[in-house]
Amino acid sequence: MMIGALLGIICLGLLGFSIRLFYSGLRKAGTERTLDRLGRVQTASTLAPAGRDWLDRLLQRAGLERRNDHLLSCLAAWALLSLLIALAMGWAFGAVLLLTGPLLFRLYLGWSYHRRVQRMIEQLPVLLDHCVRSLKSGRTLSDAVLGGIAVSRQPLQGAMQRVRRNVQMGVSLDDAMQDLAELYEQDELRLFALGLRINHRYGGNASELLENLIKLIREREQGARQLRAMTGETRMTAIVLGLLPVGMASYFLLSNPKYLLTMWHDSHGQFMLLGAFGLQVFGCLALWRMLRSI
Structure with missing residues (x-):
């Protein structure tokens, strides 16, 4: 069961990554068509090498210095913490924690970039x-x-x-x-x-x-x-819709932890929880894209 849950989480992560690549390709194709109509299509910039490190680019945009030793130390510490959590609470929790760390770091870089x-x-x-x-x-x-x-x-x-x-x-x-x-x-x-x-x-x-x-x-x-x-009400509605399921799940965990844990120890309950998690991720991505289009 744990292996199936881990595979389900990995599949959801790959699905989100593929959706991001799909939208990125659409946006890049639209930009190239616009530049083509303006007659300003250029090849890759001569100032930046073709193999630019994506992490270095993210750190530069966020205004952070790249320090490989510091990043590797943080990554090793997070992997060790995930291993300890996995040994104490199960491999599913460890895998979720291991995937959550890089995701939160990526969100922090995006937030720093937009603010900067x-x-x-x-x-x-x-x-x-x-x-x-x-x-x-x-x-x-x-x-x-x-x-x-x-x-x-x-x-x-x-x-x-x-x-x-x-x-x-x-x-x-x-x-x-x-x-x-x-x-x-x-x-x-x-x-x-x-x-x-x-x-x-x-x-x-x-x-x-x-x-x-x-x-x-x-x-x-x-x-x-x-x-x-003018769109403040729409944005607040999207935020409430995105946080409401998370808030309800947190309330159930605090008030009656056995309710969700009992579902997790059942095969049908695991399927329902993973399906609810996938729908939540898909809904958040859809709301995020709708807000980006405003």
Whole structure:
């Protein structure tokens, strides 16, 4: 029975991973079609190697330093804790704990990334405004952007240091900014990189271009805030629907633990509990996708 439960949990994890890959492929295909219509399809970036470590990318986006020894130590400690739990409470609990650790770490990285990117976008108009004032005082576009990086605040300054390093290594400013935009996958940074590329290839009034970009970013931010205010009831409903089954199961475990434990020791009960867990995961993914589309 324990082997069957373990296989069921592994199958559910693989199902969730396959659904994520499916949606990621759809989103990537849509982006490539859009870029193809605009005539801006590019090959892989020359600034990033094709075999970039996915963990290194996640840590960079979350603003964390990569330390292999620290990560390996945490992974070994978590595996040891899972083994102890498995010996004390059963292999099913140990397997669930072993899978929960990396999942929680991945969720933490995603939460840190979104919070960091939101603060960066809020600080980006200040950097662009400094660039506009520097351009009007007679400085070049490259000097204006690098000077704006120096006076920016964290976390934008730490992220833009990547652009500074690439420029100092001989990479053009527009390519360095494009590399940063692809790392963080933000439309505002892509627009900034596109503006720099247009100015680099065709010239024009850079200060006017950056002023229009500032206006666009602030209008997008205002529209996003209005959208969050208008959809607050919908988001709260989705959160309640997602947490209600978990809360009910927790209440049963606290008030009457034998109720669920008796079901777990029965083959039909295990099937029902695993089915309920799978439906809960599927429902949470569906609600998450619905919230992402708002």
